[in-house]
Amino acid sequence: MKVCRRETFNSAHRLFNPDWSDEKNFEVFGKCSNPNFHGHNYVLETWVEGDIDSETGYVIDLKYLKDIIRNEICERFDHRNLNLDCVEFHSLKPSAENIALVIWNILRTHLDNRYKLSVRLWETENNSVEYSGH
Amino acid sequence: MKVCRRETFNSAHRLFNPDWSDEKNFEVFGKCSNPNFHGHNYVLETWVEGDIDSETGYVIDLKYLKDIIRNEICERFDHRNLNLDCVEFHSLKPSAENIALVIWNILRTHLDNRYKLSVRLWETENNSVEYSGH
């Protein structure tokens, strides 16, 4: 049985590779490399898989899961500049893939090992990624 | 090949454990334990996996699947109080997890064994569960 909680956060970011010229960055990342940043409303689905607790009928209390997501993810990334404000992306490009990876790693440390964890992240209504661990 | 049919039903429910005090119920279930019930618009996705029939191009006729879902699930739960009106939840807490489990078990008996079955159930736009059998 899997349960899913959906939360959102709004951030600025920029995609560029400091080892490359501005021309190569623009060639690869297009307008995503704009030096002054752009931004997104990120939508995050957090999926937790486990057994139903017969006393509560829950796999995990979704209010508890919501609190973890809000405290550990939204507080960290919402209304931030991922490149400048967030230490997680000082040496890692804040692509949707890497943001999902970082989120998965953070949430993993806050969930009991008996749970499987998967995250899906929408950067726009047309672009999304999903990560379930290695 | 998987096919999916989406249907909805609107029900009242309450989460509480009769073995616990009102205080403990409120502590665990919060306002979901309100004695006079609250309610949701449940959204149900039913996923059926199988081979394509070359005569029809269908895995399963979605009109046939729709009829099963409406007759066996929506007729049973729509505009009902899950706790009071539905025998399935007289001794089982109507959490989203348990509702999905009950729905899966009902639908399983109405589908040929050559099909795999999975259900996803949204309780709100932010909370959902998924069950694919044991």
Next chain:
Amino acid sequence: MKVCRRETFNSAHRLFNPDWSDEKNFEVFGKCSNPNFHGHNYVLETWVEGDIDSETGYVIDLKYLKDIIRNEICERFDHRNLNLDCVEFHSLKPSAENIALVIWNILRTHLDNRYKLSVRLWETENNSVEYSGH
């Protein structure tokens, strides 16, 4: 300039007219008259019209508007039985129309007179109402 804030609440309710027989109630309200209630995820859009304040760029601070809606509407109706728990509906049928009317009247008292107010309420994804005052 109009601004809009969207919030949700989840409630149980029942439609019936105490002056009518059960048969007439079922004839008019159908399964909405189920004695044990059913429920909905209500979606509420609150529209406020006014001039832009040049110091803030806001018509009204949407965080302030959100707080009013959550404190005055969601606190009152979320995870409640509208018929049993909410004095507003002791002598008023909790149809979507009347819920919107009640919400409009409550919000009106909390907003400065220089603002025009309108509310849209979805009972299901297919049924909604809108009220802009008399």
Next chain:
Amino acid sequence: MKVCRRETFNSAHRLFNPDWSDEKNFEVFGKCSNPNFHGHNYVLETWVEGDIDSETGYVIDLKYLKDIIRNEICERFDHRNLNLDCVEFHSLKPSAENIALVIWNILRTHLDNRYKLSVRLWETENNSVEYSGH
């Protein structure tokens, strides 16, 4: 790590089996067998699974994936009659299942073998299919 791109196309189609009588076609396919066709706004999610490239932070450049989908799928099927205009469906019924199968086979030839590929196709908001290869 999986990434997903969502695109749409609008097509006319008709479901019928040329080996059957009109009566049998109507019995099996209902109004989907209307001789003059009907149509849908198809929504296509293309899922690609692979490793993150450390230089770009991408599994695959979504602009590149978007171009493949638009050039190979949307150009072929958008504003077309699938039965009459599209050679892929001259001897294959354009059911959602078969459309997804055809799309998967086309996209597969345009993606490096190191990627896994999956497609999800909505024919209506209530009916969808998913195919991940054989």
Next chain:
Amino acid sequence: MKVCRRETFNSAHRLFNPDWSDEKNFEVFGKCSNPNFHGHNYVLETWVEGDIDSETGYVIDLKYLKDIIRNEICERFDHRNLNLDCVEFHSLKPSAENIALVIWNILRTHLDNRYKLSVRLWETENNSVEYSGH
């Protein structure tokens, strides 16, 4: 007080002007003039404005409104070719604007004069029209 019912229908159509050459039709209507048609999932919102009936709490019974829309609009246009199957469009181009106009005129004859009527029609998720009468 306004109430709204949402329904859908799926149709094929083609935009072309019989007084023009194929070249001019393609110049003006682009791929919408494809001779073999294309199609859409149309989404229709029907808005009815009136006073609340104190006995029911309704402006109009939405089940009654739903039946009118399904019988008079969906039955007529769903799984049809608007150009070939529907007499309403034999001499009128089935643009979204004209479809909305035709729907408004049909529904108007089925609603009491004390109601105001407005329709909104989505042809795609990005294109829609709205008509409230002349």
Next chain:
Amino acid sequence: MKVCRRETFNSAHRLFNPDWSDEKNFEVFGKCSNPNFHGHNYVLETWVEGDIDSETGYVIDLKYLKDIIRNEICERFDHRNLNLDCVEFHSLKPSAENIALVIWNILRTHLDNRYKLSVRLWETENNSVEYSGH
């Protein structure tokens, strides 16, 4: 008859008043005043009201309207920092209200006077504004 085209753009921005201290800015704008910016996926509906042209069945060619919106609005604001990159907001706070006002004024100059114009802009799924001119 009104027609509507929906487009999107993704931008970074920051709300702050240069006449105020950082403390007052944080007090009024909260985390929206973060010096390093944050961002949004803006969704823009452009509504144009006019008469149906009998030769085309259109109020306005939505492809033509789409091109105006993409060339004049999306090109200007998509993947930009509204505060730093866009001259329109050098002395105007980029609140949703002011962005809608600026968009309306730009689009107004590109549309024939016989059309009425209205824009709706979503900053998040819960916050939106609407402007129809003065």
